[in-house]
Amino acid sequence: MLMCSLRRLSVAGSLLRRGWSGRVLLCHRAGMAVSVQVHPSPECLFDEPVQVRVGGLSPLQQVTMKASLSDEKGQAFHSLAFYRADEQGELDLSQCPSLGGHYTGTEPMGLFWSLTPATPFTRLVKRDVATSPLCVHIEVFDGHGTLERLPEQPLAACINERWFMKEGVRRIPVREGRVRGVLFVPPGDGPFPGIIDLYGSVGGVVEHRASLLANHGFLTLTLGYFGYNDLPKDFTNLDLEYFEEAVNLLRQHPKVIGPGVGAIGISKGADLVLSMITFLPHVIAAVSIGGCNANTLGNLHYKNITLPGLGFSIDKVKILESKLIDISEVTGNPMDEANKDCIIPIEKAEGHFLFVVGEDDKNWNTPLYARQAVQQLKENGKENYELIVYPEAGHLLEPSYFPFCYASFHRLVGHPVVWGGKMKPHSLAQLDLWPKIQTFLQKHLAKQSKL
Incomplete structure (x- = not known):
């Protein structure tokens, strides 16, 4: 150690x-x-x-x-x-x-x-x-x-x-082409499953989950996409080609099992991984934690396709007695006619999905979005998904033993917001979820043959 x-x-x-x-x-x-x-x-x-x-x-x-x-x-x-x-x-x-x-x-x-x-x-x-x-x-x-x-x-x-890093894990800052992030390489010769790790509106590069995944044998790139180094200051306009460049960089690592890699994201990062597995053929496993089945918070461009950001109504913000802000009803319903262009066409994906839902999510209506995503796949004859729902869990489902965070400062809102959940069930949900994420990623990535 x-x-x-x-x-x-x-x-x-x-x-x-x-x-x-x-x-x-x-x-x-x-x-x-x-x-x-x-x-x-x-x-x-x-x-x-x-x-x-x-x-x-x-x-x-x-x-x-x-x-x-x-x-x-x-x-x-x-x-x-x-x-x-x-x-x-x-x-x-x-x-x-x-x-x-x-x-x-x-x-x-x-x-x-x-x-x-x-x-x-x-x-x-x-x-x-x-x-x-x-x-x-x-x-x-x-x-x-x-x-x-x-x-x-x-x-x-x-x-x-x-x-956060066991002996032998290597932390390597990445600044190659447009890609900015940090790579965590497990000890040994490998090959290892390759993972792209994304967080949400916190911005920058968040390293704790990626480092812990490397301890468990995943070669993980925690990827910045705004608010970091020379990257854009916000995500009002993102291009999926940037994420494709990161995927190809990871695939080319000599210790990564190929040809496919996985992606894990929470909040805004979750809808990005859904877009990645939908449009990028080499992303074959996606973990969406507290995510949406539509593109959110800004436009996403890929080649000749643009997914607009899901609409929201600022007048639906709730001010709680504790002076916290509840934004759970601000973001719109993707199935409303005005929002249908925002929906990610996940039925086109050939890879596998793991949807993770905290039923008491106060960031947005995650249970609704997950049900819609599953229905979207079913209607197209797809069975390439798993759904895990945790009652009384909130938005910020982290690795095991991270302290429960009911509310904290939201970078975009500029004010503390409530994330939802109750301490004990949320914490036990994290304890249950963490090994299930690893099992899912191993199942769909570890048996590939490097091409």
């Missing part, structure tokens, strides 16, 4: 000043040492589960477990849950239920997926995936208390370093 280097030294110095010793703070009480440990190792990949155990407590002692981290901008996230030790004074979060706090029930990774921003409407994004982990501080406090009323000193504490 990679090492924290200078960041780790800084963290260690801070902990020593607070009275911590190495990775684990021990509290000696009545001849017993209270300890908290992460198994099988204090270092792991971000999407890997760990087992948190506490020892040295009094029989049936009530404790509060707290997790916290700071992102690269210094934004704090924290979670807590109330537990009771067993009759031997031990606590195993994979066996014992939380009695309250940010979640309840037996949730081995609850402290991680329930991490909540201290500053409202903040989304956790990992920018430096190569040289530093997200360090989750885990502390044990006597009794049950809120964040504001916890004792000054914990009984015990430790750190779980959650990395």
